[in-house]
Structure formats: structure tokens, C-alpha cells
Amino acid sequence: MRSLTWKTLESTYLHKGPWATLRTDKCEMPDGRIVPNYYVLEYPDWVNAVALTEDYKVLLITQYRHAAEIVSLEIPGGVIDGDEAPEDAMRRELLEETGFAFDKVELLSVVYPNPSTATNKTYCYLATGGKKVQEQSLDELEEVVVSEHTVEEVKQFLAENKIAQSLHCTSLFYALMRLDNMEL
Structure with missing residues (x-):
């Protein structure tokens, strides 16, 4: 089976807080396509x-x-x-x-x-x-x-x-x- 994993090329933080942090990632998909702005919420476990x-x-x-x-x-x-x-x-x-x-x-x-x-x-x-x-x-x-x-x-x-x-x-x-x- 081929890889489905994306590669993170860069991350930019838009907000950092004690309960939630928001970043945008620039990613490369396995087939080479670029995802310019993938929004990710970082929460504590x-x-x-x-x-x-x-x-x-x-x-x-x-x-x-x-x-x-x-x-x-x-x-x-x-x-x-x-x-x-x-x-x-x-x-x-x-x-x-x-x-x-x-x-x-x-x-x-x-x-x-x-x-x-x-x-x-x-x-x-x-x-x-x-x-x-x-x-x-x-x-x-x-x-x-x-x-x-x-x-x-x-x-x-x-x-x-x-x-x-x-x-x-x-x-x-x-x-x-x-x-x-x-x-x-």
C-alpha cells in the first residue's frame, strides 16, 4: 500500500493560548500536491x-x-x-x-x-x-x-x-x- 502521510513543510502560529493554539501548516501530499494552508488546533490532552x-x-x-x-x-x-x-x-x-x-x-x-x-x-x-x-x-x-x-x-x-x-x-x-x- 502506498503512503498516505503528508509532509509538513512549514508551520505558522496564528494564536497561542493556554487552552488552544491555532497554527497553519503548509504540507506536501504523497503525490506532490501542495496544501498551502491547513489549519491545526493544538489542545492539551x-x-x-x-x-x-x-x-x-x-x-x-x-x-x-x-x-x-x-x-x-x-x-x-x-x-x-x-x-x-x-x-x-x-x-x-x-x-x-x-x-x-x-x-x-x-x-x-x-x-x-x-x-x-x-x-x-x-x-x-x-x-x-x-x-x-x-x-x-x-x-x-x-x-x-x-x-x-x-x-x-x-x-x-x-x-x-x-x-x-x-x-x-x-x-x-x-x-x-x-x-x-x-x-x-
């Missing part, structure tokens, strides 16, 4: 988790998402800080957003949110054995409501399209497959 408490309840969070202008039902997650290990970031995010600590955090998959335009990855986890150990420790602009649900309720939320965040749906898909193969 993310983590999220399907989090189960000791009594097998799934922790969901509800928060406002301004870009989409929706109140969103989600699983816990967030940005990996600097050179933080993904599992450490996940444990930190779980504790900050929910106040729960977990016995086990298992990596289920690594996915690309949008590989056509963005550079980042999302690490999807299953966290089990959760115990409430503290109150939430939210960032200045976060307002997060935590709720507990049965696995069957979460499946119904998915069936009714009540979870709009696609990366969270992906994690739920992997977690539900894993849970089907586990004895709880």
Missing part, C-alpha cells in the same frame, strides 16, 4: 472516566457548556496539566469534581476527539470502588452538580440522547462493554 461508587452507582456531573450553550450531563474529566501522567490527572479530576477517591482506575481506550483538525488525545478510564472523601474542589469558573445513577439509568440516558458530549458517549460505550464482562 484530556482525560475522562466512567466512575462507579462502592455501591455500583455511576457518578455523573451536570454543568453549563458555553460554546454549545447547553446544560450538559457528563462524566467527570478534564485537561491533563503539563507533564502530569494521564492516570494521575484522572484521579485528580475525579477528586476535584466529585470529592470521590477510587480504588482502581483502568485505562479503557485512547481516542482522538477530531484528528482532522486537532492534535490532542483523550484517555478514557473506568474508575471503580469510589468513596466520598472530601467536598468538591472546583476551579474558579466551574459549577458542577454531582449525581449518582444506576448503570441501567445511564444506558437509558444514552438511549434518549441525554448525554450530548461525544467523548463521554465514547467512554461510556467502552465502559459498558467492560462492565458486561466483569462480575460486580
Whole structure:
């Protein structure tokens, strides 16, 4: 099979910010054609988790998402800080957003949110054995409501399209497959 990989000839940064960086690449396709302006968003990597408490309840969070202008039902997650290990970031995010600590955090998959335009990855986890150990420790602009649900309720939320965040749906898909193969 012939190579499908493009060669980056040059990159120009249009915006550099803490949450998103925009650059344009000049690329050469395998057949020699030149792509003069391919826009690329550089984001930090993310983590999220399907989090189960000791009594097998799934922790969901509800928060406002301004870009989409929706109140969103989600699983816990967030940005990996600097050179933080993904599992450490996940444990930190779980504790900050929910106040729960977990016995086990298992990596289920690594996915690309949008590989056509963005550079980042999302690490999807299953966290089990959760115990409430503290109150939430939210960032200045976060307002997060935590709720507990049965696995069957979460499946119904998915069936009714009540979870709009696609990366969270992906994690739920992997977690539900894993849970089907586990004895709880």
C-alpha cells in the first residue's frame, strides 16, 4: 500500500493560548500536491472516566457548556496539566469534581476527539470502588452538580440522547462493554 502521510513543510502560529493554539501548516501530499494552508488546533490532552461508587452507582456531573450553550450531563474529566501522567490527572479530576477517591482506575481506550483538525488525545478510564472523601474542589469558573445513577439509568440516558458530549458517549460505550464482562 502506498503512503498516505503528508509532509509538513512549514508551520505558522496564528494564536497561542493556554487552552488552544491555532497554527497553519503548509504540507506536501504523497503525490506532490501542495496544501498551502491547513489549519491545526493544538489542545492539551484530556482525560475522562466512567466512575462507579462502592455501591455500583455511576457518578455523573451536570454543568453549563458555553460554546454549545447547553446544560450538559457528563462524566467527570478534564485537561491533563503539563507533564502530569494521564492516570494521575484522572484521579485528580475525579477528586476535584466529585470529592470521590477510587480504588482502581483502568485505562479503557485512547481516542482522538477530531484528528482532522486537532492534535490532542483523550484517555478514557473506568474508575471503580469510589468513596466520598472530601467536598468538591472546583476551579474558579466551574459549577458542577454531582449525581449518582444506576448503570441501567445511564444506558437509558444514552438511549434518549441525554448525554450530548461525544467523548463521554465514547467512554461510556467502552465502559459498558467492560462492565458486561466483569462480575460486580
